[in-house]
Amino acid sequence: MPTLTYIKGLPTPAGELNSLGLTEFEMFLTAYSSVFHKAACETANHLLTVNSFHESSWNTYLQKTYGISRRQSSGAISFAQGAVDASKEHRKLHIKTLEGKLRSLKYWITKSEKRLSDSTKFYAKKNWRNSKTGCRFPLSCSLKFRNTNWNNLRFQIHNKKRRAYKLAKQIEHLRTSSFQTIIPRNQVFVVGSKDESFGNQVCQWDGHTLKFRVPACLESRFGKQVITKLGNFDRNINRLPKDGAKTWHFFRKHNKWNAAVKFTPVAIQPVSRHSAYGCIGIDLNPGSIGWAYIDKDGNLKSHGQIPLQIGLPSGKQDAQIVNACLQLTRFAHAFCCPIVCEKLDFSTKKEQLGEHGRKYARMLSAWAYSRFYQLLDSISSNRGIYLMKVNPAYTSLIGMVKYARQYGLPSDCAAALAIARRGMRLTEDIPGSITAYLSVKDGKHVWSLWNQLNKLIQKSSIKRHYFYAISNWGSLVKRLSEPSGKSKLRH
Template structure:
């Protein structure tokens, strides 16, 4: 039999076995609530697993569960934000509908203006009906998520919900029959498995060893993959295969390896293997002694501003990150490249990077000032990916990340620094984010501005409270672009 075919069959068979055990473990641990210690014994006895194999199974399942819990928290925040926005919109449109009705009642039905006003009124009623429907649907989703959170209920669809629902639309998804879909479904549920390593095992892993001849042996003598080379980090893995001498808890000398964990994944072109190993995190090489770098996340790009130690902007620029109509992989790649460029600059100038302590709902609300279409471009995935990527990449690069309160950074930056330093509206926001890293006192509003102020405005109040009042006022009286043009001329 062909060696490649044998390998394919072996990995597929083990993937099916691992997938079946993972689903059983989920039912026993998260549905029936059985403790892990007793499950470890029963699984080892019933299925002939080693302790390391059970740990691999448990770690993969725990990763999926923790991901679902994090996503659920994020979804609850996002839905609450949508509900708040819809409720405000419904109240506003209801008032407009009532005014239209009063106007319509005053117009005789024989008047030429009646059909036009009647159509306007009907359109408003239809708009409100759709908004109320959407509000009810979102409230139902939120109630379900909060109920799951309160009852500690975990829902996992092994194989993905998207593929599961395709069985109900076979023709549209180009399946000949249900059997063809089921084959794809079973394959999806068995498409990956984890092999956890340990430093006290040969070549850092008991079950899959990557030896000095660059061959991976799956369960020792059973199957070997010769000449395995990794496109990234090969030199790091080669170094990990070299043992070093250490000591046990009893003080006895012992040979150790770097722990290597392997994840086997089945994709369109066949099986792939990813290797993960511990790598010493470089020491932080940046500080706030000479200044800081602020980053403002926007829909479609990142705005960056570098300041000196006194808070004055030195350099401002943007890096494009296309976000609209992009696949998750494309978006992650674009964000990764952009952050790599920014962090490389931070290393070269030895300055810490400052970002907003982001609340996605607040970020979306601030973007709505520029229009709802603009706000829609910033997806929740882009928002969460930005935070995860910058933190992980900064650790690898030795850059310290500082998080600051994002409240009114855009308003303060636009009024105080945009015209003075010739910054863009987003560059001035990034400047303010960087300045927040020094915890300067909140800037006073420019009281001789060309922009109007609220009628009841107390200059004696705290600056932060005044910026809150001004932000609300300007949001009602100015379109975003009009406000920016006025502030650019206001030197």
């Protein structure tokens, strides 16, 4: 079951403040966090050194060593276990990212050396001036840099090789070095259970007052328990149940203690119907979000764009994303349908940013794609709207070829229409006037035809804006495929 976490700052009523300007509960958390930190650090070191971990015996050891209860020591073990697992997973992801960058570098180096080698062989021929094909990388000189493009490419290859050597050594070091886990200070973690009163034996909250059972090592200073008025967690859609396990996490941030409660949320009455009755497709771009609603027959009924601003600080960008997600959920609530989006993964593309230029890197890194989908999933689930994720293959091409001119749509709305139809499991056959000029064997998937069309368009000089003016794609594909000499008529 998915879980949610609500966070709020600990209130500081004037009647509970002492001479230091702190409440009794804050004084207790400060004292107990040092004990918790020592127990969590020792647990993390133990987890990193042993092969098999016996939680029961180690729990008993922590109780005797630090004077805490069994439930409190379980919180320290869970906190340390999470930190150790996170460090190991981060190490795997780090190595995977560096390996991807190394592969991209080696591919670029091989390709560039091949360009130089072919160009050298071309100019070594006696009759190179009469060549019909020409040179793939002709020699030229830059007056600005006072150097040739060949020397410039050799210099880039040299620097890329140095970078590749450094990455190889870094990967080798990461594979052999020991793990390092950081346990932050000023943290208190208490694991709850559904069989305990108020969902937690140590930290109990009745909706207004919070009671924390003091460990034996601090009873002489704070007594059996400390109490504070926490209040409730105000939310527009509150899914915090009265029963069930509640795991509490207290942490200090910006010189203020905060309380976070983790729980299994209350089920929401679903609003969206089955995708067979219609869907809303969305296409995310750095400057806008295109959306399109289709009915049960797959026909367009409504569409629009949500403008987005690029280059905002993280806080303003999150607010902008939340507003966009709320607009999409209002549309889905009005149409009683699910939202369909692309299942995107930019990890591989981001590994190759160094070989694609600054403009491509800026375009890919300027917008928080993963953050948008994370917030959209959270907001839609809170409102009973189902979020579907589909394969993004050729959705933009399908939208531009089939629907942009037909409905007069912009590129993002046309792609959103193709995404919505894919969410309804509708096929996207390529126009019959195009298939005659694409060499694909019978029985192949329809994406094989779209793949060939995509390659032909990429090789040509057709700009995206001109897709609207193309009335006969068959004649265009015929003209693009004929010079290659590889097109064959299908029988």
